[in-house]
Every structure is written in structure tokens, then in C-alpha cells.
Amino acid sequence: MTRWDDLSSDETAMLQTVFWSAGASRLALADRMACSKSKANSLVASLIDQGLLKETGLQGSTGGRRPETVHLSERLGVLIGADLGATSLEVAILRPDMGLLARHAETADVRAGPGVVLARVRVLMRELLTRCGATDKQVIGIGLGVPGPVDFESGQLVNPPLMPDWDSFSIRDYLREDYAAPVFVDNDVNLMALGELWRLQRSLQNFLVVKVGTGIGCGIVCHGEIYRGANGSAGDVGHICVDTEGQRCHCGNLGCVEAMAAGPAISRMATLAANGGQSAVLAACLRTNGAITPEDVAQAGRNGDAAANGIIQRSGSLIGQMLASVVNFFNPSHVFIGGGITRIGPLFLSSVRQSVYQRSLALSTRHLEIQYTPLAAQGGLVGAGVLAMQETLRRRGRVTA
Numbered sequence: 001m002t003r004w005d006d007l008s009s010d011e012t013a014m015l016q017t018v019f020w021s022a023g024a025s026r027l028a029l030a031d032r033m034a035c036s037k038s039k040a041n042s043l044v045a046s047l048i049d050q051g052l053l054k055e056t057g058l059q060g061s062t063g064g065r066r067p068e069t070v071h072l073s074e075r076l077g078v079l080i081g082a083d084l085g086a087t088s089l090e091v092a093i094l095r096p097d098m099g100l101l102a103r104h105a106e107t108a109d110v111r112a113g114p115g116v117v118l119a120r121v122r123v124l125m126r127e128l129l130t131r132c133g134a135t136d137k138q139v140i141g142i143g144l145g146v147p148g149p150v151d152f153e154s155g156q157l158v159n160p161p162l163m164p165d166w167d168s169f170s171i172r173d174y175l176r177e178d179y180a181a182p183v184f185v186d187n188d189v190n191l192m193a194l195g196e197l198w199r200l201q202r203s204l205q206n207f208l209v210v211k212v213g214t215g216i217g218c219g220i221v222c223h224g225e226i227y228r229g230a231n232g233s234a235g236d237v238g239h240i241c242v243d244t245e246g247q248r249c250h251c252g253n254l255g256c257v258e259a260m261a262a263g264p265a266i267s268r269m270a271t272l273a274a275n276g277g278q279s280a281v282l283a284a285c286l287r288t289n290g291a292i293t294p295e296d297v298a299q300a301g302r303n304g305d306a307a308a309n310g311i312i313q314r315s316g317s318l319i320g321q322m323l324a325s326v327v328n329f330f331n332p333s334h335v336f337i338g339g340g341i342t343r344i345g346p347l348f349l350s351s352v353r354q355s356v357y358q359r360s361l362a363l364s365t366r367h368l369e370i371q372y373t374p375l376a377a378q379g380g381l382v383g384a385g386v387l388a389m390q391e392t393l394r395r396r397g398r399v400t401a
Helices: 009-020 026-033 037-049 114-132 171-176 188-199 257-261 263-275 280-289 294-302 306-330 340-344 346-359 376-400
Strands: 053-058 068-072 078-084 088-094 100-107 139-146 183-187 207-212 216-222 334-338 369-372
Touching: 009 026, 009 037, 009 053, 009 068, 009 376, 026 037, 026 068, 037 053, 078 114, 078 188, 078 376, 088 114, 088 376, 100 114, 114 171, 139 171, 139 188, 139 376, 171 183, 183 188, 183 376, 188 207, 188 216, 188 334, 188 376, 207 306, 216 257, 216 306, 257 263, 257 306, 263 280, 263 294, 263 306, 280 294, 280 306, 294 306, 294 340, 306 346, 334 340, 334 346, 340 346, 346 369
Parallel strands: 078 139, 139 183, 207 334, 334 369
Antiparallel strands: 053 068, 078 088, 088 100, 207 216
């Protein structure tokens, strides 16, 4: 077990710096910590002696001795990450450097309530730890993402539209029955943004991550940190109105972009097209399967079905309409799009881009890049691990300072 209380505040700061710059040399770490090379060398040597850091491999030479790269050591312990979606759940065991040790994914329905869903999550956590040969005492932090607004300080959901039975339920207390490690809960798209921030080693300071699945949410990275707002609801862009006379949303309002363009809306538009005789391909799919998924629409579009492509373009255009307002307001350098919608392919992405560029101010889009998230389906789990590691180190840093 890690003897956190024996670490100085400088040693904890070095662990944080290594975490966000994995594979860096001692000189690079000194630069990032804004300290002398001798101090960085001393801190790294101490942490290597304690088994908390390790040297792995040599970097390329710039004329002198080739520097060793420094990473977090497995002896720190393991992390548990869990990513709950509206219709799925994933649980993973990760090393402190975000290396994946074990992972399990399955369908789930968050509307079944926290008792049912979290009981299953707890079983999977134990099974995966056993598969890795780890124990609950080796767990140093747990990160969990949920598809709803979270009060980050309390770790509780607040009036979540997709999961009303979870309102004010203490996930943290529930998991503490099994683990002494700290538990951190956040909105699922914030975890995706954290995952991208870690992948980029904080090289981008202001960007957005948009998740489009059953719902639509946005993770905001501002000055290199997740921005959660006053009460944790920042980024709830799914309820921005794009049509005042549009479909009624589950939040009660009309024309929310989530109700008009997310996964269920794509399925609804496709079903209408099938029943209205606009697409023989979608009609055949409906007869065969009894329902049409967004993936079915994507496949029909790739096969040249005009109605399917029209649905994809409409969804992308409406999401782009919403994003144009956000881009004008926030002026990010990048927008990364993730979630199940990424399986639809390039037509959706190009529709989003076209809508954003048409509706946003020229200065806001001069250097703006819009792309699918490079972490793809792994973003949520990576972000859960990043949340667990980052907040555990921050917590220890405050204790030992």
C-alpha cells in the first residue's frame, strides 16, 4: 500500500507532474514544475527509492547523455474506473499510468435505479480485481461517470432527466462499503474531456468534448481544467432550443437539441421515413428488426439511401446550430465529438462542421478544428481513471502540504 502520509507536498506535486507528462525526462519535469534540475532530480530519486516512480527507456539524444523517461510505478496501486451510460455500463481496472489491466462492458438501463445498476457495478469491480490478481486494499482511487448533472463536491446527481431515481443518491457512500479508497463521481462527458486532456498532456488549454448518444452533453476544458460551473451543470447543452415548435423533450420543453437530433431522434425520424414510404431500405429494416437504430440509418446512408442521408445531415446540422452558439460564446480551439454518434461516419461530422462554420463568427472559427474524439469508445473509461488518479493526488497534496 502507498504510504501517502509519508510524502512531502513537493513529492506529491512531482507525482502529479509525472502523471500529466508521462514519459518525460527529469529536465522536462523540472521545467513543468518550474523548479531547479537538482531539486527535480532529488524528488525523482526519492520517489524511485520508494517504488512510486520508475525509469523506462531512453529518449533520443540531443547531443549529450540520453535522458531516461519517468513514469508512475505499478507499486502505487490500481485504479477503478466505471462509465455509466443511459443504456450501457463499462468497468475497468487501470494502472496509475492509465494502462488497462481488465475491462468489461455490457448493456444496462440506468432507469432501473441505483440499487440495481450499482449492485452490478460492484460485482464487476470485484470480479475484475480478482482477474488482475489485485485486492481492494490496492485500490487507490475510484472514478465513476454518470449521464446526468453532478454536484461534484458531494458526488450526487441533481435532478438528472434520464435517471430520476438517482437524484441525491450517494454513490460515494454506497461504494465505500467495499473500498477505503476515495470515490469521485462526475458527469460522463466531463470524463471524456478529462481523458482527452490527459491524452494531450494539457497541450490544449481551451476545448470542448461533445457526447452525442441517447442524450447530448458537453465537457468544457477552460485554462487546462474541467469547468463544471457553480453547481456542476455546466455543459448541459442538450437542452439548448433549436426549434421552438419542435419535439417535446423529456425535460418538458419544446425543441431541445437532444430531443431533435440525438440517437432516439434519429431512430424516430427513420421510423417516420420508413412508414411514410420515403425509404424502402429503412422500411425493410423496420419489418425485419421491429425497430431502427442510428447504426441502421448509418448503414443505409452508406448504401446510398437518400432518406437516411437526409436524416443524418439534419441531425448534424441541428447539433452544429447549437454548437455555433457555444463556439461564439466560448471560442475553443477544438471541438471533439464522441459517443455512439461517431459510428455514423463522416457525413454527420461534415454536417456539423458546415453548420458551425456557417453560423459562427469568423474570428471564432478562424483556427477552430472539429473532429471525432481520438480516444473514441475508450474516452469514458480513460477519463474515469484520470479523475480517480488526479483527485486522489490532489487530495493527498492538500493533506500533506
